Amino acid sequence: MTAVSGRGTLYSYVLPRHPVAAGAPPRIAAIIALEEGPRIVSALVGAELDELTVDLLVDVEFETHEGRAQPVFRPRRQ
Amino acid sequence: MDPVRLRQTAIAGVGATEFSKNSGRSELQLALECSRAAIADAGLQPSEIDGFVTFTVDNNAETALAPGLGVKELRWASRMPYGGAGSVAAVLQAATAVASGAARAVLVWRAFNERSERRYGQPTTTDRVRTTDSVDASWYTPFGLDTPAKWAGLQFQRYMASVGLTNSDLGHYSVACRDWASTNPAAWFYGRPITHDDHQNSRWIAEPVLRLLDCCQESDGGVGLVVTSAERAADAPSGGARLAAGALRTTTDFNPIVGFYGDDLAGMPAARAVGQALWAGELRPQDMDAAMLYDAFSPAVFVHLEELGLCPRGELREFVTSGQLGRGGRLPVNTHGGLLGEAYIHGMNNIAEGVRQVRSQSANQLPDARNVIVASGIAAMVLQRLD
Numbered sequence: 091m092t093a094v095s096g097r098g099t100l101y102s103y104v105l106p107r108h109p110v111a112a113g114a115p116p117r118i119a120a121i122i123a124l125e126e127g128p129r130i131v132s133a134l135v136g137a138e139l140d141e142l143t144v145d146l147l148v149d150v151e152f153e154t155h156e157g158r159a160q161p162v163f164r165p166r167r168q
Numbered sequence: 169m170d171p172v173r174l175r176q177t178a179i180a181g182v183g184a185t186e187f188s189k190n191s192g193r194s195e196l197q198l199a200l201e202c203s204r205a206a207i208a209d210a211g212l213q214p215s216e217i218d219g220f221v222t223f224t225v226d227n228n229a230e231t232a233l234a235p236g237l238g239v240k241e242l243r244w245a246s247r248m249p250y251g252g253a254g255s256v257a258a259v260l261q262a263a264t265a266v267a268s269g270a271a272r273a274v275l276v277w278r279a280f281n282e283r284s285e286r287r288y289g290q291p292t293t294t295d296r297v298r299t300t301d302s303v304d305a306s307w308y309t310p311f312g313l314d315t316p317a318k319w320a321g322l323q324f325q326r327y328m329a330s331v332g333l334t335n336s337d338l339g340h341y342s343v344a345c346r347d348w349a350s351t352n353p354a355a356w357f358y359g360r361p362i363t364h365d366d367h368q369n370s371r372w373i374a375e376p377v378l379r380l381l382d383c384c385q386e387s388d389g390g391v392g393l394v395v396t397s398a399e400r401a402a403d404a405p406s407g408g409a410r411l412a413a414g415a416l417r418t419t420t421d422f423n424p425i426v427g428f429y430g431d432d433l434a435g436m437p438a439a440r441a442v443g444q445a446l447w448a449g450e451l452r453p454q455d456m457d458a459a460m461l462y463d464a465f466s467p468a469v470f471v472h473l474e475e476l477g478l479c480p481r482g483e484l485r486e487f488v489t490s491g492q493l494g495r496g497g498r499l500p501v502n503t504h505g506g507l508l509g510e511a512y513i514h515g516m517n518n519i520a521e522g523v524r525q526v527r528s529q530s531a532n533q534l535p536d537a538r539n540v541i542v543a544s545g546i547a548a549m550v551l552q553r554l555d
Contacts, residue, residue, distance in 0.1 A: 102326035107372040131308040
């Protein structure tokens with residue numbers, strides 16, 4: 091097993107406009123390519139859709155949902 | 169499969185129910201109707217069917233269909249996974265049975281009330297039964313990815329960014345297939361062509377990739393096909409469609425719609441491998457008179473064109489936007505209207521149109537359709553006029 095740094099790039103993204111099951115507001119869904127190789131599906135926070143391009147540098151942060159930590163990613167500040 | 173043996177098989181019969189948004193009858197009834205029609209079209213009796221192939225996700229059991237149809241003895245029954253991507257593969261599986269001698273006449277069917285009962289386009293909740301698929305889903309559903317359009321949108325954004333396609337470019341296929349549908353009485357878009365503005369004004373479903381008019385129908389209906397030997401198919405009342413070539417390939421990380429981890433989402437390696445296998449013999453992409461390409465979402469048509477070698481790399485955008493997929497184009501695509509314009513029968517209606525074209529029975533008959541490629545992601549085949 092390899093520890094990952096939480097650093098990566100935005101491999102792909104989409105903003106679902108069709109309602110989600112739980113009725114939550116839409117947020118940008120993303121595939122993140124982690125620096126160490128594997129990909130993870132997550133959310134992209136802290137940016138609007140029209141600011142995004144593939145391969146943007148991103149960093150992990152954690153949100154808490156129902157007592158559980160969930161990784162999301164934010165564009166890296168240069 | 170051995171290409172020489174494959175060439176000795178053919179689709180001899182095609183049957184379908186009407187395509188609607190509310191069939192008013194059971195999925196079993198739809199399966200029986202389309203199957204009976206296909207068997208009759210092949211010039212066979214139900215008692216002559218000795219093989220069954222359907223999709224793993226079809227709700228109609230073999231044990232219900234056999235007595236309902238009057239099938240006496242089955243020698244072959246199998247099901248194909250991968251959802252609609254398995255549609256062409258299901259036909260190849262039936263052909264494998266015929267070519268090997270395991271069965272003589274194999275019925276392939278797919279029938280569902282996909283609009284009036286379980287809607288594929290609506291959000292799904294994680295299954296309580298722990299399957300490998302539901303465990304996989306637990307990694308993406310927390311991020312709002314709960315419909316095929318959202319999954320596909322997430323994959324295709326990488327593809328479109330890589331090859332330089334925009335949603336406006338997709339609109340040219342969306343318009344072309346609705347134009348074909350507009351003159352096909354069986355199609356949902358019959359009598360209702362759309363403009364590029366209509367496409368661009370339709371609402372976003374998965375921004376910036378898919379608008380409403382980039383998405384397939386949700387449909388009730390069924391399609392049946394009968395696969396048998398080319399020799400036998402020659403005696404069918406309407407003739408047959410020879411399987412002149414065919415190939416099935418998947419790649420390590422392949423997953424037809426939630427494949428977020430595959431090596432190359434900027435393309436479809438499985439379809440690339442299928443193309444290489446398909447053209448290893450005498451047939452060439454330029455021999456194709458039409459193409460029926462699995463189009464659950466419009467970007468899939470672009471991926472198929474490029475990966476199967478039907479359009480030179482780098483010329484894709486120009487090829488589509490200059491109208492080559494429509495009437496009078498170099499490669500008419502989905503001349504029934506496809507899954508976007510005719511109905512969503514999980515790819516089976518695209519195969520049926522391929523057969524109709526080579527048998528000169530299409531509502532939008534092309535002048536000289538001798539070779540038609542039919543493809544659904546992991547598999548493709550060339551249907552050829554029997555003469």
